[in-house]
Amino acid sequence: MDAMSEEAPVTTHLTIKLFATFQRGRFTLETREFAEPPTVAEIVDGLAIPRAQVGVMLVNGSHVEFDDRPADGSTVAIFPVIGGG
Amino acid sequence: MQGKPQVTTDAPPAADRYSRQSRFWAIGAEGQARLAAGRVVIVGCGGLGSAVIAQLARAGVGHLVVIDRDGVELGNLHRQVLYDEADAAAGTSKAVAAAAAVGRINAGVEVVAVVAEVTADNIESLVADADVVIDGTDNLETRYVINDACLKAGIPWVYGGAVGSTGMVMTILPGETACLRCLLPTPPAKGTVETAATAGVLVSSVVMVAALQWTEAVKLLLGDREHVNRGLVAFDVWTNDHVQSAGVPRRPDCPGCGQWRT
Numbered sequence: 001m002d003a004m005s006e007e008a009p010v011t012t013h014l015t016i017k018l019f020a021t022f023q024r025g026r027f028t029l030e031t032r033e034f035a036e037p038p039t040v041a042e043i044v045d046g047l048a049i050p051r052a053q054v055g056v057m058l059v060n061g062s063h064v065e066f067d068d069r070p071a072d073g074s075t076v077a078i079f080p081v082i083g084g085g
Numbered sequence: 086m087q088g089k090p091q092v093t094t095d096a097p098p099a100a101d102r103y104s105r106q107s108r109f110w111a112i113g114a115e116g117q118a119r120l121a122a123g124r125v126v127i128v129g130c131g132g133l134g135s136a137v138i139a140q141l142a143r144a145g146v147g148h149l150v151v152i153d154r155d156g157v158e159l160g161n162l163h164r165q166v167l168y169d170e171a172d173a174a175a176g177t178s179k180a181v182a183a184a185a186a187v188g189r190i191n192a193g194v195e196v197v198a199v200v201a202e203v204t205a206d207n208i209e210s211l212v213a214d215a216d217v218v219i220d221g222t223d224n225l226e227t228r229y230v231i232n233d234a235c236l237k238a239g240i241p242w243v244y245g246g247a248v249g250s251t252g253m254v255m256t257i258l259p260g261e262t263a264c265l266r267c268l269l270p271t272p273p274a275k276g277t278v279e280t281a282a283t284a285g286v287l288v289s290s291v292v293m294v295a296a297l298q299w300t301e302a303v304k305l306l307l308g309d310r311e312h313v314n315r316g317l318v319a320f321d322v323w324t325n326d327h328v329q330s331a332g333v334p335r336r337p338d339c340p341g342c343g344q345w346r347t
Contacts, residue, residue: 015224019321019326020248020284020321021248022277023324028249028326029326052276053273053278055269055273056317056330061328062330063332075152077328078278079319080249081213081278082224082246082247082252083223083224083225083246083278084132084284084286084310085220085222085245085280085281085294
């Protein structure tokens with residue numbers, strides 16, 4: 001068997017940044033590996049963040065929706081609604 | 086030679102007072118005159134509002150309307166930079182205390198204090214004469230009220246928010262940029278948005294948001310729309326992060342700005 005012909009599993013690496021109250025009990029910045037390219041919604045759900053509390057989602061500085069799938073190597077920033085002042 | 090320090094009540098000449106500001110390339114003497122003629126309404130005189138008011142007064146923005154329904158409390162003082170212990174002890178109205186502070190900072194500024202809750206019923210008359218409206222509120226409900234009134238009247242306004250060490254700023258240009266309802270189309274359920282009272286807030290994140298709001302307001306008063314920030318700025322002063330979005334997409338079905346699209 002030719003080992004070179006075996007395809008390595010494709011994984012997606014994303015840098016995830018959390019802001020404000022989403023940092024509590026989680027992290028501020030992490031790089032995570034996903035077996036399949038996730039949607040933003042799947043990332044949010046995987047972090048146990050209620051979708052209704054999400055205010056702004058950015059991928060590489062562009063605004064995205066829950067059903068967007070960030071490309072490998074992207075930076076995903078997730079903010080709650082910032083209501084204080 | 087010893088003697089009493091001389092005290093004068095005469096205001097210093099404007100050219101001296103603003104010389105370091107008007108030397109900035111985008112302002113100049115003409116820009117300084119525009120600021121003196123500028124009219125800014127600040128809705129909310131808490132952390133954001135008081136910091137923006139102080140900066141606008143120092144910059145010589147000539148006409149300010151400061152609005153808040155609440156009184157000063159001791160728990161405000163760590164971040165609400167216009168107030169002091171005497172205001173908190175007396176429970177002085179924030180709008181009244183802010184106007185008094187403006188008078189001490191710059192006697193050349195006309196300031197009107199409005200002690201009232203801002204609602205859909207009174208917002209249109211409160212902002213009618215404004216060149217720019219500044220968001221100094223602490224809740225989303227009032228921000229939607231500001232958003233809708235400013236869109237209707239064609240008045241630019243600057244959203245700002247801060248919680249913890251995070252801040253966010255967005256300038257809304259009616260008919261040109263996305264509005265608050267484009268950014269946050271679904272109002273969060275009441276009580277689900279954390280504020281300074283529930284999550285804490287740093288004075289540095291509040292003042293940084295206020296500084297960006299001031300800058301956007303001054304660009305607008307000067308008529309320098311080329312440099313107005315068309316995206317969303319967000320930052321975390323604790324984790325040293327800063328995000329500038331490429332621009333908030335306008336929503337074709339936006340209930341706020343859709344019907345006023347050109």
